[in-house]
Amino acid sequence: MKVTLKIWRQKNSSDKGQFVKYRVDDVDGEMSILECLDVLNESLILRGEVPVAFEHDCREGICGSCGFVINGVAHGPERGTTACQLTMRHFKDGDEITLEPWRAKAFPMVKDLVVNRRALDHIIEAGGYISVGTGQAPEANGLPIGKEIADQSMDAAACIGCGACVAACPNAAAALFTGAKITHLGVLPQGETEKGRRALAMVAQMNAEGFGNCTNIGECTAACPKEIPLDVIAKMNRDYLCGSIKQREDLPTPVAPVVQGA
Amino acid sequence: MKLDANIPSGPIEEAWAKACFDMKLVNPANKRKHNIIVVGSGLAGGSAAASLGELGYNVKCICFQDTPRRAHSIAAQGGINAAKNYPNDGESVFRLFYDTVKGGDFRAREANVYRLAQNSTKIIDQCVAQGVPFAREYGGSLANRSFGGAQVSRTFYARGQTGQQLLLGAYQALERQIHAGTVTMIAKTEMLDLIVVDGQARGIVTRHLITGEYNIHIADAVILATGGYGNVFYLSTNAKGSNTTAIWRAYKRGALFANPCFTQIHPTCIPVSGEYQSKLTLMSESLRNDGRIWVPKKKGDTRPPNQIPEDERDYYLERRYPSFGNLVPRDVASRNAKTMCDEGYGVGKSGLGVYLDFSEAINRLGEKTIRERYGNLFDMYQRITDEDPYKVPMRIFPAVHYTMGGLWVDYGLQSTIPGLFVLGEANFSDHGANRLGASALMQGLSDGYFIIPNTIGHYLATHKFAKVENSNPAVQEALTTVKSKIDTLLSIKGKRTVDSFHRELGKILWDYCGMARTAEGLQLAIGKIRALREEYWKNVTVPGTGDDLNESLEKAGRVADFFELAELICIDALDRNESCGGHFREEYQTPEGEAQRDDEHYSYVAAWGYTGPNSAPELNKEPLEFQYVHPSQRSYK
Numbered sequence: 050m051k052v053t054l055k056i057w058r059q060k061n062s063s064d065k066g067q068f069v070k071y072r073v074d075d076v077d078g079e080m081s082i083l084e085c086l087d088v089l090n091e092s093l094i095l096r097g098e099v100p101v102a103f104e105h106d107c108r109e110g111i112c113g114s115c116g117f118v119i120n121g122v123a124h125g126p127e128r129g130t131t132a133c134q135l136t137m138r139h140f141k142d143g144d145e146i147t148l149e150p151w152r153a154k155a156f157p158m159v160k161d162l163v164v165n166r167r168a169l170d171h172i173i174e175a176g177g178y179i180s181v182g183t184g185q186a187p188e189a190n191g192l193p194i195g196k197e198i199a200d201q202s203m204d205a206a207a208c209i210g211c212g213a214c215v216a217a218c219p220n221a222a223a224a225l226f227t228g229a230k231i232t233h234l235g236v237l238p239q240g241e242t243e244k245g246r247r248a249l250a251m252v253a254q255m256n257a258e259g260f261g262n263c264t265n266i267g268e269c270t271a272a273c274p275k276e277i278p279l280d281v282i283a284k285m286n287r288d289y290l291c292g293s294i295k296q297r298e299d300l301p302t303p304v305a306p307v308v309q310g311a
Numbered sequence: 312m313k314l315d316a317n318i319p320s321g322p323i324e325e326a327w328a329k330a331c332f333d334m335k336l337v338n339p340a341n342k343r344k345h346n347i348i349v350v351g352s353g354l355a356g357g358s359a360a361a362s363l364g365e366l367g368y369n370v371k372c373i374c375f376q377d378t379p380r381r382a383h384s385i386a387a388q389g390g391i392n393a394a395k396n397y398p399n400d401g402e403s404v405f406r407l408f409y410d411t412v413k414g415g416d417f418r419a420r421e422a423n424v425y426r427l428a429q430n431s432t433k434i435i436d437q438c439v440a441q442g443v444p445f446a447r448e449y450g451g452s453l454a455n456r457s458f459g460g461a462q463v464s465r466t467f468y469a470r471g472q473t474g475q476q477l478l479l480g481a482y483q484a485l486e487r488q489i490h491a492g493t494v495t496m497i498a499k500t501e502m503l504d505l506i507v508v509d510g511q512a513r514g515i516v517t518r519h520l521i522t523g524e525y526n527i528h529i530a531d532a533v534i535l536a537t538g539g540y541g542n543v544f545y546l547s548t549n550a551k552g553s554n555t556t557a558i559w560r561a562y563k564r565g566a567l568f569a570n571p572c573f574t575q576i577h578p579t580c581i582p583v584s585g586e587y588q589s590k591l592t593l594m595s596e597s598l599r600n601d602g603r604i605w606v607p608k609k610k611g612d613t614r615p616p617n618q619i620p621e622d623e624r625d626y627y628l629e630r631r632y633p634s635f636g637n638l639v640p641r642d643v644a645s646r647n648a649k650t651m652c653d654e655g656y657g658v659g660k661s662g663l664g665v666y667l668d669f670s671e672a673i674n675r676l677g678e679k680t681i682r683e684r685y686g687n688l689f690d691m692y693q694r695i696t697d698e699d700p701y702k703v704p705m706r707i708f709p710a711v712h713y714t715m716g717g718l719w720v721d722y723g724l725q726s727t728i729p730g731l732f733v734l735g736e737a738n739f740s741d742h743g744a745n746r747l748g749a750s751a752l753m754q755g756l757s758d759g760y761f762i763i764p765n766t767i768g769h770y771l772a773t774h775k776f777a778k779v780e781n782s783n784p785a786v787q788e789a790l791t792t793v794k795s796k797i798d799t800l801l802s803i804k805g806k807r808t809v810d811s812f813h814r815e816l817g818k819i820l821w822d823y824c825g826m827a828r829t830a831e832g833l834q835l836a837i838g839k840i841r842a843l844r845e846e847y848w849k850n851v852t853v854p855g856t857g858d859d860l861n862e863s864l865e866k867a868g869r870v871a872d873f874f875e876l877a878e879l880i881c882i883d884a885l886d887r888n889e890s891c892g893g894h895f896r897e898e899y900q901t902p903e904g905e906a907q908r909d910d911e912h913y914s915y916v917a918a919w920g921y922t923g924p925n926s927a928p929e930l931n932k933e934p935l936e937f938q939y940v941h942p943s944q945r946s947y948k
């Protein structure tokens with residue numbers, strides 16, 4: 050089949066940027082949309098043009114590198130699917146497909162479909178861990194953890210840090226991402242001790258990075274390729290509250306945000 | 312060169328403890344005065360950087376992705392081995408050691424493997440403490456499953472995302488150290504050369520992938536944990552960015568490259584579907600626990616699988632290897648699939664595929680159990696092929712997956728360049744000629760959490776470090792080499808894209824140095840690789856410039872290195888006149904078609920040294936001695 054890709058082209062953050070249309074012939078239904086971009090890029094290179102920049106690595110939906118907005122939806126129309134796993138059989142011959150980058154204040158533009166998502170690392174850096182050093186661990190089976198708890202933790206831990214939740218949210222909030230980490234660690238007995246402090250530090254960093262406030266719209270979970278449930282945000286709010294009540298000492302120093310003065 | 316692996320004397324059980332005791336320590340107050348560079352943030356690099364930061368060293372960690380959490384380790388699916396013996400099924404440190412040495416077809420160093428088995432149990436403890444949500448039984452204890460090449464259940468897993476969860480554990484520990492100020496993370500940055508001053512590794516040259524800026528990083532020691540080089544084949548299960556550049560440039564600076572031809576072809580991957588294909592997707596080996604592999608008994612049978620009656624199916628692994636059945640090691644499973652397809656029994660459009668069938672397990676255990684065990688893998692399969700594996704058997708075919716070869720390291724994980732340490736898949740150490748499933752994650756974490764924090768201290772405590780200025784001739788020479796290579800690639804402006812060359816190179820290797828190799832084919836391949844490389848440097852085209860995000864340029868540098876490595880792979884394969892593990896030379900096989908080792912002549916590690924651009928590499932041999940596991944013809948019958 051043949052499709053037209055309408056792609057956001059922007060050289061760098063100071064460039065204005067615009068949509069450019071490209072025709073791609075010989076599209077096979079089994080191709081992923083990234084492979085379709087590969088085919089386009091090969092032809093652009095041979096024509097002496099600059100290929101479209103996009104992030105990708107694993108190409109199997111686990112590294113979280115890929116992601117752009119496809120026809121208005123982060124990662125495209127298929128539920129629970131990353132862009133790299135979205136096959137072209139979901140489109141029809143003659144379709145025009147619009148591709149644009151994540152748009153959020155906290156994600157500065159890099160080039161074409163690539164944005165800077167380091168703000169998500171900063172949220173983890175602020176407190177998204179259990180404070181245990183190498184060599185300090187007790188025997189693994191010494192602490193029984195019920196299967197339901199382990200499963201609940203795993204459901205949240207499946208987050209790949211792609212940022213689609215931010216892109217999908219009208220407020221550009223990072224609550225689903227942050228809540229996922231808080232839930233992953235906070236429901237486990239190992240992570241219980243620090244849960245209040247963790248939530249306070251991570252939420253403070255989230256705000257400092259310029260992510261918006263969560264107003265319970267739920268677009269995030271609909272766009273999330275790992276279908277992280279909305280409950281993680283409720284868990285984040287609970288841990289935050291519990292942290293605010295119990296807080297006795299200063300929080301860790303915040304990290305300098307990616308976008309200064311955000 | 313005389314290779315000294317520095318293996319401690321005495322009984323193998325006590326070797327590591329003794330080595331640790333004999334090591335000199337760095338005074339805690341002095342640790343922060345030592346700068347260490349860790350290239351790579353996967354399981355090996357991430358765990359090393361975090362652990363070294365915790366000890367108080369001043370660490371810089373570098374990765375080419377936009378965040379350390381995306382290192383290729385994230386993609387590991389099936390699990391991680393450990394000698395915990397929770398199921399009480401006969402597991403022990405010795406058995407894990409034994410299975411790994413035997414699985415590697417007696418081409419690994421015993422002392423390293425024994426230490427790996429010993430460390431395995433601590434890894435599970437560490438990861439659980441970090442919050443890795445391993446699968447659990449209802450009673451709350453950790454769950455285990457079995458994996459290829461083993462008859463005990465020693466594999467720990469977190470659904471089909473074990474690598475992801477282990478890496479997130481290491482990443483979180485790393486972020487904690489970044490916050491503590493002991494580790495500086497430098498992402499979106501590629502190492503392009505190693506700086507060697509007065510014989511010691513003292514730094515690296517990098518290029519920032521967004522600004523194109525070159526940087527010099529000086530340190531007292533350099534750790535490479537840059538992963539495997541399977542992408543030399545173009546199509547593999549590795550992430551697109553996986554490359555050989557860091558270790559290859561270190562090789563050209565004097566580090567020896569060991570056993571480059573030992574590559575692992577994984578038996579259960581989704582078959583190639585078209586020319587545009589950019590990578591191959593693994594279906595975890597754990598599927599072989601419940602899936603049965605078969606082909607039709609009749610050649611070229613085009614009936615849909617469900618219409619082929621039971622007695623017209625050949626469950627060839629169960630037939631040929633009754634005691635291991637579908638759980639034979641990877642090299643054996645892959646080779647058998649190839650043989651069946653070569654003989655015309657293959658299925659699917661291309662005839663390059665065999666069935667992996669779950670109907671029996673679904674009948675026995677119910678769809679719910681199967682969904683719980685493999686749900687995300689089944690979904691992934693369906694997404695790609697548009698077929699429902701709960702109803703129709705999967706079609707699978709072998710694909711390049713892992714590289715056992717890598718930079719040569721001694722027992723302390725130090726390469727032949729003092730101060731250059733190599734961890735994880737990037738080194739050659741523990742898997743011999745074939746890696747067992749769920750052992751790479753174990754090795755990466757053993758190297759990073761438990762070995763390097765000890766051995767690097769000894770190196771730092773026993774060496775002197777004169778200040779190295781950026782104006783040092785060795786530094787400037789490395790910087791110039793890097794720059795001029797990039798300028799050349801940008802200036803050729805030929806007629807073919809980097810990918811078109813890479814694809815062609817991969818095809819040559821796959822055809823002549825894949826699952827079956829011959830002396831004649833390898834010689835032919837070497838000629839073809841040389842000719843193609845020559846064309847590359849005349850006819851490649853790299854668009855854009857060097858001062859912004861330019862993926863074609865990144866790839867061009869990596870493919871240039873793959874060309875040189877590909878030749879060394881073939882030279883090594885040609886030199887090894889025996890079959891062992893994943894290295895199958897058709898000339899050397901038993902009457903039943905199994906790999907025929909030649910222990911008398913080839914029981915050594917082949918460590919190749921660089922001698923210059925147009926001269927043959929030099930072969931150094933590290934003899935392998937087996938005191939605990941007596942080499943025998945591997946049998947899985």
Ligand SMILES: Cc1cc2nc3c(=O)[nH]c(=O)nc-3n(C[C@H](O)[C@H](O)[C@H](O)COP(=O)(O)OP(=O)(O)OC[C@H]3O[C@@H](n4cnc5c(N)ncnc54)[C@H](O)[C@@H]3O)c2cc1C
Pocket residue numbers: 350351352353354355356373374375376379381382383384385386387388389390391473474500501502503536537538539548549550553554556557593712713734735736737748749750751752753755
């Ligand atoms: C699909 C798949 C499934 C697997 N499943 C399993 C499994 O179930 N069990 C198991 O034990 N093993 C499995 N493996 C193997 C295992 O995942 C890898 O061997 C292991 O994760 C490698 O870890 P590593 O830390 O050595 O390297 P990687 O995780 O590959 O990390 C490499 C790091 O180096 C960086 N890097 C590379 N080159 C450069 C450069 N030039 N400059 C700067 N940075 C650089 C990268 O950015 C990255 O951070 C699987 C492999 C694949 C491909």
Ligand code: SF4
Pocket residue numbers: 207208209210211212213214215225226229269272273274275276277
């Ligand atoms: S919560 Fe979902 S959408 Fe958000 S970063 Fe994680 S995986 Fe991506």
Ligand code: FES
Pocket residue numbers: 104105106107108109110111112113114115116131132133134
């Ligand atoms: S490329 Fe890794 S998730 Fe898409």
